[in-house]
Amino acid sequence: MYPMPIEKWRPATRTIYKISVPIALLIWLLPMLAVLLTSMRSADELALGNYWGWPHDLSPIGNYRDALTTSPMLHYFWNSVLITVPSVVGAIALASMAGYALAIYAFPGNTVLFAVFIAGNFVPVQILMIPVRNLSLALGLYNTVWALVLFHTAFQTGFCTLFLRNFIKQLPYELIESARIEGASEWRVFYTIVLPLIRPALAALAVLVFTFVWNDYFWALCLTQGDDAAPITVGVAALKGQWTTAWNLVSAGSVLAALPSVAMFWAMQRHFVAGLTFGATKG
Template identity: 75%
Template sequence: MYPLPIAHWKPANRTFYKVSLPIALAVWLLPLLAVLVTSIRSSDELLQGNYWGWPHQFAALTNYRTVLVDSPMLHYAWNSCLITFPSVIGAIVLSAMAGFALATYPFKGNAAVLATFVAGNFVPIQVLMIPVRDLTLKLGLFNSVGGLILFHLSFQTGFCTLFLRNFIKELPYELVEAARVEGASEWQLFYRIVLPLIRPALAALAVLVFTFVWNDYFWALCLTQGDHAAPLTVGVAALQGQWTTAWNLVSAGSLLAALPSVLIFFAMQRHFVAGLTFGATKG
């Protein structure tokens, strides 16, 4: 029923696994390494056609200084912060309360509400592009930070609610009953008992939602125009030259845009792994 541990594999299979794993890892990391090398390559080498060879002139300081100082990348980064942090906090707060209600209150229509959250996660985002864009235009939210926050908040809350509802459902219901017998209110029950118990799940969910929102490009491109509310993912396109694309600057900007997600993951790696394995075993 469960996968056989690697130590119990046949010697030939174990050798093949040890050889193929570094190769697969190298192939997976190859695009990232190519972007990293391009970000430290000079513009002259790119004009000469040296795209894949080892750079003869290193221009890392020049490229990254141009991206950070001579372009509006810091403005785009500030927009990304204004969009991402309220979206993550709002989605976690709303989904925690909704998940608590769906997991502990057997009200009429509970299954229908849960089914709605599940069904919403299967809708392709491309189908919603035109209706969402028209709605933001009618509400006056097009090309605004508030519109992007509202959009991400509404769409991420469905996934987060389904995620947290399943975690809260795994908690011992006797704790809830005992708290109610002791006279705890529903807010005290939620804040003092449920939230501390699902803290690993909240941390894991925060990392996932932060990555989704920070790296979003599709909706940021559809719902913004110009530099006013454009986040970092859209702002990387502004690093392109007028007649030719400065791939070294685009690569440097792409790495800077991806850096916060990587740092957040490593900073919360322990909580992230604990949250994904929370409730996996009993006893």
């Protein structure tokens, strides 16, 4: 029923596994290593066709400096911060309250409402492109940061609610009953008992939602035009020229755009793993 521990595998199978894992990891990391090396090459070296070899003229800082100073990369970066942080906070705040209500209260339509949250996660975002763009125009939000904040919050709340409802459902209901008997209000139960207990789940969700929103390119392309509200994903694409492209600068911009997500994961790694395994075992 359960996978056999590696120590109990046959020697030949164990050897093949130990050899295949580093090879698979290298294949997976190869594109990222190529981008990292390209971000430290000179334009002349790329023009000569040295794409995969070690850079002859290594410039660890020059391309990153040029990407930040010769383009509005800092402006794009700040737009991404203004979009991502409110979206993460708003989605998790709304989802935690909705998940608490769906997990604790047995009201008519509870199951139907929960099914709606689940079904919303299976709707392809491509079919929503035109309605969402028209709605942003009708509300006067097109090409603004708040358009992306509003729609990211709305789209991520469904997934977060599904995630948190299942976590809250696993909490001992006796804790909530005891707090109610002591005279605690529902808001006090929610803030002082439920939220601290699901903190690993909230941290895991924060990492996931931050990564989803920060790396979004589809909605940024649909709901923005120009540089005013464009996030860093659109900014990296804007580094490409009309006739020629400085791929070293594009690679440097891509690395800079990926750094916040990587830093967020490493900062929250312990909580992220704990949140994903929360409630996986009993006893």
